[in-house]
Amino acid sequence: MSTHPNETYVQKNPFLGVPAQRALLQKVQQESIIADPFTNMIPQGPTVASSPSSAPTSTPSIGVMNRDVKIDKDSKNIDDILTQLKEVSNIPYAYWDPKIAKPPIAAKSCVKYPPLYDLQFNNLYWQKLDTNNGSFYIYGAYLDRRQRVGKVPLVRVLSMIDRIKPPTIYCLQWYENASMPVVSLASFTYAWYSKWGNYKDGFLQPFIISCPSPSQKGRSLYPSSVSLVERQCTPPTNNIRVIHNVPEVKQDFAVCVKGLDFLKDDLSVRLIEWVELLNILGAKKIFFYELEVHPNISKVLKHYVSKGLVDNTPLTLPGDMPNLPALRHQFLKQRMNHKRQNELIPYNDCLYRNLYSYDYLALLDIDEVIMPINHVDWASLMKEAIQPLSLKEHNYSRASYNFRNVYFMDDMIKGEEMKHEAHEVGIPPYMHMLQHVYRAKNFTKPHAYVKCFHDTQRVVSLHNHFPLNCFGSCTTFSVPPEIAQLQHYRKDCVGSLKKSCESEFKSSTIRDTTIWRYKDELITRVSTTLQILGFFAS
Numbered sequence: 001m002s003t004h005p006n007e008t009y010v011q012k013n014p015f016l017g018v019p020a021q022r023a024l025l026q027k028v029q030q031e032s033i034i035a036d037p038f039t040n041m042i043p044q045g046p047t048v049a050s051s052p053s054s055a056p057t058s059t060p061s062i063g064v065m066n067r068d069v070k071i072d073k074d075s076k077n078i079d080d081i082l083t084q085l086k087e088v089s090n091i092p093y094a095y096w097d098p099k100i101a102k103p104p105i106a107a108k109s110c111v112k113y114p115p116l117y118d119l120q121f122n123n124l125y126w127q128k129l130d131t132n133n134g135s136f137y138i139y140g141a142y143l144d145r146r147q148r149v150g151k152v153p154l155v156r157v158l159s160m161i162d163r164i165k166p167p168t169i170y171c172l173q174w175y176e177n178a179s180m181p182v183v184s185l186a187s188f189t190y191a192w193y194s195k196w197g198n199y200k201d202g203f204l205q206p207f208i209i210s211c212p213s214p215s216q217k218g219r220s221l222y223p224s225s226v227s228l229v230e231r232q233c234t235p236p237t238n239n240i241r242v243i244h245n246v247p248e249v250k251q252d253f254a255v256c257v258k259g260l261d262f263l264k265d266d267l268s269v270r271l272i273e274w275v276e277l278l279n280i281l282g283a284k285k286i287f288f289y290e291l292e293v294h295p296n297i298s299k300v301l302k303h304y305v306s307k308g309l310v311d312n313t314p315l316t317l318p319g320d321m322p323n324l325p326a327l328r329h330q331f332l333k334q335r336m337n338h339k340r341q342n343e344l345i346p347y348n349d350c351l352y353r354n355l356y357s358y359d360y361l362a363l364l365d366i367d368e369v370i371m372p373i374n375h376v377d378w379a380s381l382m383k384e385a386i387q388p389l390s391l392k393e394h395n396y397s398r399a400s401y402n403f404r405n406v407y408f409m410d411d412m413i414k415g416e417e418m419k420h421e422a423h424e425v426g427i428p429p430y431m432h433m434l435q436h437v438y439r440a441k442n443f444t445k446p447h448a449y450v451k452c453f454h455d456t457q458r459v460v461s462l463h464n465h466f467p468l469n470c471f472g473s474c475t476t477f478s479v480p481p482e483i484a485q486l487q488h489y490r491k492d493c494v495g496s497l498k499k500s501c502e503s504e505f506k507s508s509t510i511r512d513t514t515i516w517r518y519k520d521e522l523i524t525r526v527s528t529t530l531q532i533l534g535f536f537a538s
Contacts, residue, residue: 092225106179110233123316127238134163137318142352143244148471157209171211173223198337206344254358256350259291268296276525282378289346292325360453390477400452403486412438440505
């Protein structure tokens, strides 16, 4: 049977046939557009080969004029829509909440509170500032009043800038009851190392911009939003809500996950196992950022969001980087430095949203677990082992506590065990981590591929593996692997280790069943969730 040329093209082209993100692009097939909407519903009579004015010889056998159609009649009111926008947008609440007044800016002020539709938006979740020497893509703003900041709090602004040395800019800080914005000179913290690459103008660079926020009489204590401008009296083209989350009770551990990008891979069952295990270990909440995921993964995330265990934030790339899902996926695979630089946005957004909510943050991928060897959870691990050991080494607390990486690879299961559908007796075959209990004997080198518990009171900017900027020096304590280890479940070594993967890691393996301490509870939790979500085959 011959294949239509267009079908062959679709099969060969990885960028076609992939659903677009959230209606950014609507694909309409031309053949589905017809002039007469009843054409395909009414049986057609025989063709009449006479004059064009000949009438049809048959009438409809279906009562189309009296049939009902299925449409969504559950219309939401505007308040519901705005509530949803608040959860994903960096726009100040004053633009849409009638209970929150816009700042009463005096006539003598050279700059006015910017109208909503004078703001420059970019790729859904970003705002923009264009200067004479570069462009700023602004993601979020956060109030930093930690003790180590000093007497004057700072508004931190998370941004990508297409300059390695940004131009001078000013911060206009807006207060709900102030007649004038507070103007301050911005300073810059570079959230990248130049030696890692992409260190040139024209490539978007991650920066944390700091704006001093001094207190004054006659206005509210903290700013509600901030605008970045090139000159103090320039009309702003951006206005970013200042986030200041202060819960009644501060908790101990949370986890941050970079932008999920799983176009075709259905990792939903493995994700359930991972989320449940982290919760057992002591993660009070997991903060996900989502680029694009398989529908089953989306279903899992929504389930855990409804339970309060997960927060899921949609994410795009800024500037002129691609955001069509398949194109973006390929771009991030081929432009690794761009990928790494963009990952710093969700990591640091997660940090600054949670400065006052959690003592420690762990930045983990969904194939990584910080596993205590003899302690039941992270809290007892820190209190009974890590803190005493680190203080014994040096009598001060650290900015981070790092864990050695060890591989649990898919093909480390060997011999007779490979012949069984369920490699381990008494463990369901869908429990990936519980099934994979063979690991490399060798750990990766100290300080290489580690992950950390980061002290939220000491770090200023975070990278995947270590803090990049801290109050003072970025001190770290290397947790001995006999106390805890970073268990990394992969198909193969990371790219930079593939040449030595066989000799250093795959050739010598040991059986490590530490995870089985949580076996019964984990199987029960995962199986219950799979049942609730309807993932079991009928």
